[in-house]
Amino acid sequence: MAEQQGKPDNTRIVRRLLLTVVGMFAFGFALVPLYDVFCDITGFNGRFTDGQAAANTKTVDTSRTVNVQFITRVNKGMPWGFEPEVNSVRVHPGETKVVNFLANNPTGGNMIAQAIPSVAPGEASLYLNKVECFCFNQQPLAAGAKTAMPMQFYLDPEIPDDIHTVTLSYTMYDMTENATPDALAAIAQPVN
Amino acid sequence: MSTVVGEMDQHDDHHHHAPSGVTRWLFTTNHKDIGSMYLWFSFIMFLVGGSMAMVIRAELFQPGLQLVDPHFFNQMTTVHGLIMVFGAVMPAFTGLANWMIPMMIGAPDMALPRMNNWSFWILPFAFAILLASLFMEGGGPAFGWTFYAPLSTTYSSDSTALFVFSVHIMGISSIMGAINVIVTIMNMRAPGMTYMKMPLFVWSWFITAFLLIAVMPVLAGAVTMVLTDKYFGTSFFDAAGGGDPVMFQHIFWFFGHPEVYIMILPSFGIVSAIIPAFARKPLFGYASMVYATAAIAGLSFLVWAHHMFTTGMPVFAELFFMYCTMLISVPTGVKVFNWVATMWRGSITFETPMLFSLAFVILFTIGGFSGLMLAITPVDFQYHDTYFVVAHFHYVLVSGAIFSIMAAAYFWLPKWTGHMYDEGLAKLHFWASLISVNVLFFPMHFAGLAGMPRRIPDYSIQFADINQIVSIGGFAFGLSQLIFLWVVIKCVKGGEKAPAKPWEGAEGLEWTVPSPAPYHTFDTPPDTSKTPPEAQDHG
Structure with a gap:
């Protein structure tokens, strides 16, 4: 060459x-x-596929307990109130629990929101299974309305022994802009 | 600048009709002209970026806010970093490559001379745009040279588009320069100059050029995503739109870590040329130097996440990046060992290029060790984003890369200008730089370990003494570089006539042409089969 x-x-x-x-x-x-x-x-970075898990058929491992904590926040500029009914629950791996999350729309207009989960430590996200969750769908909420949203979950008994605390965090995002006016108008008014 | 070249013109070949005045510089395709322009440009940028460092150190001389407001302080740290990385260190290496690679491999010029002209001349525009953004309403970039999202998207000033375009132009310039280097080395070597006979400076640049081609486009992608996130409503890094700000850090450091080797591999080549010359012994372990350089380049793609241990990674990932990072110290250790072994039982003299090279070996190793400390994941949580990091990368970039560039300048100045530089002044420059650089950067380790965060205009009162010492070192280091400017101008204007080979132990084709190097060298390729440079150690 x-x-x-x-x-x-x-x-x-x-x-x-x-x-x-x-x-x-x-x-x-x-x-x-x-x-x-x-x-x-x-499960890197605490993100995980937020799909619906199959119903719980696992055997409960009563020999250990994991503390599951809940954190909620709303995105910048999002006016909703959003908080868990309890801040944490202690569960045995394999045991199914239901936790309610409370949301309210203090504004004068109908809104639609979406909650996005994140889990810490990231590794734990592979073992946190949700049978039912408000975060699977968008949440419509009429002006001034409030609601309790259930989340049913269980921890896979395979969860590594060194994980004693799992933190599940939800951030609520405003999706109203993406919705059609018809969809917004169709949101049921609160029953007082 | 024009005086420099006025003198070179005398050596012009007669068939070449160089235009005079400014058009000569605008339209030149000569690798030596372009090399000189790169070197002067990088020196000007070094002084501009240095003045910003002086603003930073003046503000940090005492706690509290005295001279500048925090937003301007942030612009200073950001633009200082950008200018030093893309405006000073990288163009200086490209300038050295332009000047030396064709002469070292016996080629008449770079392979793509017109592209060479283009790749230099877009650079001043890139930096004019970047510097102009400082004067815009809302200020220039203030998000650090790493421009993490969302600082650079949601919270940045309106001038961010200018920053993005200037980085694009810098990237295009670097990529064109790298393509030129690769084609030149692959196609233009003199007969007999096989790959394993090339001087190590050529080898290290060959590998650096491939790194540039691989990662500069990724940087271009990252700034483009910042641009569209900020101005066109995309959500690459915006969680509200389904993006992820942590992903920015992954993409940035996938570019960023190879980038730091882009700024040090050519230094290894320079030092590998200078130490054998002044130790009067052939380089120890030529082949291992080549393989070590290639190994460092390869590993550089596997360590990016060690910049982001605190973002929350699985333990497995932390361990993987920690071990890969530590693995890099093996090829680097091979290099340091080879340089020391080259000096072992050599007849060493301590001219200025050698002094800078020795300081490089010692101080770069200190920077390497603090890098190893940072590589240890559990302790990195303490060091992360403190002055310890600042101390680490300034040891490898200032007393590493910049010192090697100084060494190269002194080593080849006689070849470029035809005059010997003033050795007394040069030694003054060296000692002033050596002492001040350590006063400047060594105490930063302690400030960092004690918990002083980086990129802040004000600090807690217990750091006051350390910062005062650091600032004094900073001013002294800044002033010392004016001695360098003086030495270079003096050497360009006159001085003792330099012989073709001013250094007794120097090897290589560049020393076979007269000093100053004629405008055109190696129009007929030299026969290198008789005296392979730097390859004597094979026997």
């Missing part, structure tokens, strides 16, 4: 290098879906 005094190869090398550049630029964007997939599989 060193013998070639002309530059017959330059164009080919430049073309390949430019292709690499374009490929790496695309790779930067490909990291976005890859990151989601990676987080879903590993």
Whole structure:
């Protein structure tokens, strides 16, 4: 190669290098879906697929107890009140529990919201199964209305021994802007 | 600047009709002209970024807010970082590559000279845009050079688009420079110059260029996502729209960690050229140096998350990134060992390039050790975002990368200008820099361990003494660099006539051409099969 005094190869090398550049630029964007997939599989970063788990058929492991804590917050600019009925519950792995979350819409307009969960430590998200949860769906709430939203869950008995506390955090996001006016108008008014 | 080259013109080949005045610089495709422009540009940026550091150190001289308001302070830390990384260190290395790589491999010029001109001339525009943003309403970028979302999206000033475009231009410039280096090295080596006979500076740049091609586009992607998040309603990093701000850190550091090796691998090449010259012994372990450089480059893609241990990762991931990070100290240790072994029983003399190289080896190793401390996940929770981190990366970048660039400048100045520099002044520059750089950065370790956070304009009163010492060191280091400017100007203007090979033990093709190097060198390729540079240790 060193013998070639002309530059017959330059164009080919430049073309390949430019292709690499374009490929790496695309790779930067490909990291976005890859990151989601990676987080879903590993529970990395406390995110997890928020799908409905099968009903609990596990045997309860009464030899240990795990403290499950609940944290709620609303996104910046979101006017709702949103809090868990209890701040924490102690459960045996395999045992099914129901916890209510209270929400109210203090504004004068109908609104739709969506709660997004996050679990710490991230590893625990793989073992926290929800049979039923308000977070599976969007929550419509009429002006001035309040509601109690149930969340039914159990911890997989496979949960590692070194996990003694699991924190489940919900952030409530305002989805009203994405809703059609008809859908908003259809929200049932509170019964006083 | 034009005086410099006025003199070089005398050596012009007669078939070359260089335009004079400003058009000569605008339209030049000569690797030596472009190299000089890169080096001067990076020095100007070094002074601009340095002045911002002086503002930072003046504000931190005592607790409380004295000189600047916190928002402006944040702009100073941000733009200081951006300018030093993209404006000072990287262009200085590209300038050295332009000047030296063709002469070291016996090529007449870079392979793509017109692109070379373009890749330099877009740089001043990039930095003009960045610096102009400081004067916009709402101020310039104030989110740190790492521009973490949501600081750079939700909470940034309106001028963020200017920051994004200037980073795009810097990236394009770096990528074009890297493509040029790779094509030059692959296609333009003189007969007999096989890959394993190339000087290590060429090798280290070859590997650096591949790193640039791999990660600069990822940086371009990251700033583009920041741009669309801020101005076009996307939600890459906005949790309210289904994005994730932590993902920004993953994408940024996937670029960011290879980037820190982009800023140090060419230094390894420089020091590997200088130490054998002044120890008058061939480099110990040439092949292991090549493999170690490649190993460091490869590992650099597997360690990015050690910058974000505190974001909450599974223990498995923390351990993986911790061990990979520590693994890098193995090839780096090989290099340090090789440099020491090269000096072992050598006939060492201590001219300024050697002094800077020795300081590089020692101080870079200190920076490497503090890096190892930071790599240990459990203790990183204490060090994270403190002055300990600031001390660490300034040891590897200032007394590492910058010192090696100084060493390179002194080593090759006689070749560039045809004059010997003033050794007395240069030694003054070295000692002033060496002492002040340690007064400046060493106490930062203690401030960090004691809990002083980085990127703050004000601090708790117990850090006052340490910060005063650091600031004094900072001012002294800043002033010392003016001596360097003086030495360079003096050397350009005149001085003792330099022979073709001013350093007794120096090896390599660049020393076979007269000093100053003629405008065109190696129009006919040299035969390197007789005296392979830096390869004698193979026997």
